[in-house]
Amino acid sequence: MAVDADVLIDWFDTHGRDLPWREPECSAWGVLVSEIMLQQTPVARVQPIWLEWMARWPVPSALAAETTGEVVRAWGKLGYPRRALRLHAAATVIAAEHGDVVPSDVDTLLALPGIGAYTARAVAAFAYGKRAPVVDTNVRRVVARAVHGVGDAGPASNTRDMADVEALLPAEDAPAAKLSAALMELGALICTARAPRCADCPVYDTCTWQHNGRPEYAGPAKPVQKFAGTDRQVRGLLLDVLRGSEGPVEKARLDIVWHEAGQRDRCLDSLLVDGLLEQTDSGLFALPGEH
Template sequence: MEPKHTRTLHARIISWFSEHARDLPWRHSDCSPWGVLVSEVMLQQTPVVRVLPVWQEWMQRWPEPASLAAEPSGEAVRAWGRLGYPRRALRLHAAAGEIAASHGGKVPDTHAALLELPGVGDYTAAAVASFAFGRRETVVDTNIRRVHARLVAGDALPAQSLTAAEKKRAVSLLPRDDAESVAWNASVMELGALVCTARSPRCGECPVLDDCAWVRAGRPEPHYVPKGQAWHGTDRQVRGAMMAVLRQADGPVLRELLLTGPVDLVAPEAGAELAPLAALHALSAPQEQLERALQGLLRDGLAEATDSGVRLPA
């Protein structure tokens, strides 16, 4: 793509963002780097509408990494609520501990240093370096990849996993100026989230519609059929229901209650404190699946066994 054309794309998409961007607290100028890091971890595979209230609660309770690090990891898991993929809570807790112990309580400000934090991968390191510290980093998430695929390559969807060619394309599109690169990262990400969506793109609202290679090609169908993740009846559903029981409990939960759930204790009318247990056994999961879910939670460090039962990690 010619430099002049690239600069035009930069200007038009960034201008669109300045008018249409959602007002999200982690984008505010007074949001701390810690707040940005927490948001990036929470937003992985999770929509903004679910993240927003949990992020706000976390930042009120743990405004600095040291405040989270001072609490048991189980409290991070409990506060994670129903965001899904709760191992992210453990990773954030571990990162907070490392920041408090090795970085003077301050989130490191370079991609390389961020990568050394527990659970922080290339995308998160690049996003935090860009959005929290204004550094020129190539940020490539699912939304950005989709915009790039349609706008430049003419494909309906990006490859099923990030390729070297996609990364090279993203690098070539990144503005040279630091501030403009940050704005570009945020703008393309937002365009993908709000307009250039996976299933029902609103092309009529796109600021670069006349430059889109996919539209010029006649909007060809994807070269593969995206597969949504199953939920009902899966181990993930059972694990999530079991985690809800542990989050609700003030102390250890008898293993037998998690695995067998006597009817008289888990009936829906038993009371709000037992509602998660009732919900778990309303799934009618087979015994082997309940056992597998519990063993998985213990293995992943999301729960721990004590003489009194099973609880969130201390």
């Protein structure tokens, strides 16, 4: 057995981080907000924003009552601000159709905006203690190494990845949910992408990658995402102007953040289409609802 559940759970109980969304009293809503914020964003940057959100919007209906502009502003610089819009939309559905209670059923969660295969199962497991294969980038890497004996995970294959993890989970809900958290934590703290801390690994003795002599990753090269000069950068610069302003701004304020007019206007239009910005009757630009 490449991963002994009891061993890994014991390690997690001792070495797992004390994150606020892991506290027993944290609500399912708190777990959901944390999972959305943590998509592609490091824990250290999420934590202060999450604490603000929980104090300000302790239930889904509280968030749903805000303008999307205020939600985008409070999202700050976590990145990928469309997540904030989708979380607001999800909160609206939860308030209107689910009695202000975050669903516990994976399929119901999957129907909510911004919630995919990972987040639905993470909420089911971490908020409700259910047995569900929670597969994120950390877990994929741990399974690739400990089970398959290769240096890193290849391209994602949802069905296969979830089947791999499902096979590791204990039969009962509570230990399965605990193991899901432990697998993620192992990938985050020990079995890291760069310079894994194998000497401190609780499953060192049973790790297939160790037995194979820790071969280098031999799969297809992972596509590297550029950032400088892309629409992503320009959209970020444009939106940052509005986050830093009290109210609507003139287009001239936006024109100065990027030199190339064609790309700038295309990005501005895409922000309007996405609902991250609005144009006022007088032609000014504002966060949605803030004019």
